[in-house]
Amino acid sequence: MASIVVGVDGSAGSAEALRWAITEAAPTGRDVVAVNVWSYAGGGETAEAVRAAHRHALDELIDRVHTGAPDVPVQREIVEGDPVRMLLSVSSDAEMLVLGSHGYGRLSRALLGSVGAQCLRHARCPVVIIPARRTAGHRSFEVDAHVGRVS
Secondary structure (H helix, E strand, O other), X not given: OOOEEEEOXXXXXXXXXXXXXXXXXHHHOOOEEEEEEEOOOXXXXXXXXXXXXXXXXXXXXXXXXXXXXXXXXXXXXXXXXXXXXXHHHHOOXXXXXXXXXXXXXXXXXXXXXXXXXXXXXXXXXXXXXXXXOOOOOOOXXXXXXXXXXXX
């Protein structure tokens, strides 16, 4: 059975997308692949340190979101490169690609963001866009690429 691929960038929208994908996968026995795409711009830390910070942040987010359906397998993919290219590659054989909206900017960017718009145009599978919740207690993660710390 094909997986549900979720783009996870640390935003509140991507956390909602992951939550939705896990809930969607639960009754069907599908697994979820949480994909975090990163790039290394140089600086104080090594590329491996930055990658490790992204992995740690993704692990924390999955642990926080995964409580509703703990039996759903969630695979972690940490890939370096262009977000659109990498999401399209990982989802090429997926049942669906799930992305969260950022909720800012002009109408098209508010609904999709540039990555979402490109994935909608070029994905080989259905693309589901999940809006971010507007709640005060909703945390997201941010990775400081210069020092490799998660905040």
